[in-house]
Amino acid sequence: MIQIHVLQGAALVWSAEDAREIRERFRLVGTLVGALARKPRQNTRLGLPLQLLPEEARLLAELGEAILVRSTETQPLAEGEELNQASEVEAYKQELEESYQEQQRLAGAERGALLARLADHIAEGRARRRQERGEAPDAGEDLGLLDSPFILPRGSMMVQLPTARCHSGRIERVDWTSPSPDWPHANCPAHEARYHVFRELWDRGYYLSGGSKFGGDFLVYPGDPLRFHAHYIALCCPPGAPLPLCALVAAARLGTSVKKTVLLCSPSPSGTVAFTSLQWSGLQ
């Protein structure tokens, strides 16, 4: 069962296996929104968690393939849990210390080997400097460097940042059919209309993603977005909503310049969705 963590309306998937399954089995793409531990200061490549559109999360919940959960970590611990957590912290600190000692030992050994290799070089350099300064050559000092104890600074220590937990932490289930602070979309008319359109397009076999980059609700792809450009920019028009002609012209013109067809989508009360394609007529 896929776990979707909801936080103030955002749906997040933290497990890499789940993220993969969502794409491969369910044809849902989502967006990776997490900073990569080794390359934090850029936005070209991001990592987990995978953020799903509210429509994508609802689809998975409706299919019975996922549950919505929220973290309860911010709530005060129960008695038994507190002791558990304290011992976990102790164990972690112990591990860190052991790792530090090991790293220090290895770094010291490596440094020793390096110095041994360069011993002659160093001796030469020392002798030359003493000659320049006019002092007498002294054979006894050469091995001095190797004797001083090597301390690895704590700031240079390598630390592993786990990007997955072995267990999901304290969570509780969220009902996707009723509105709550972490999942406010339930029963919201705008969300219902968008979901209706999303579901219809998904049922027809398309891949869908968010359309905000092109001023629409969804982008509709004939295949995986990694392999295809979007064909349509889907605009949800709830029944009865007026479409000002300026907005229509703006949307159509944008669609023409980015080589996508604008798709006006309206869910009808009977359950079907009406689709109208809007394109430039070609008349200059």
Add this chain to the structure above:
Amino acid sequence: MDAPGPRPSGPQWEARGAPRGNWLATHPKFMEMMSLDVADSTQVYAAFLVYLDLLEGRNWHEVTCVGLAEFQLICLHGREREAENLQFVVPTPVHMSFTHERLREIMKKACIPQEETDSSLSVILAIVESDSTVVYYKLTDGFIMPDPPDDTEDKDNKQWKKKRRKLLR
């Protein structure tokens, strides 16, 4: 909107800004559209401008006007060239707004089914601005795939321009 529309030059004009007569109001086609008595004057004016643009400006082969009483619109049927299919043009002033359902209903009523069965419902929406600019956008029922990018032409131009800039630096 009571601007007299595009002003012809010539002997009709005695002084600037003082036309002899309002040629538009007495134009036979305009009068025919008014006599259909289905739409208000702004929509008739828009329809007339589109009519002139298609016939005179774009040299369409033929254009006729048809009233759609239930929508209070005049729409135009026309052929770009003699051998081509009939196209349905719906002129509208820019300030009007439609719901998606209304547009679809207009599409259904305006389109007359053609002989070939594979042609789906399609109209051209002709949007008229107060300065007489007309923009034409096509509405079609269903999913119409966009034209694939014209690889050779676009790529060649862009890459050629980049190379030139680099060479000349």
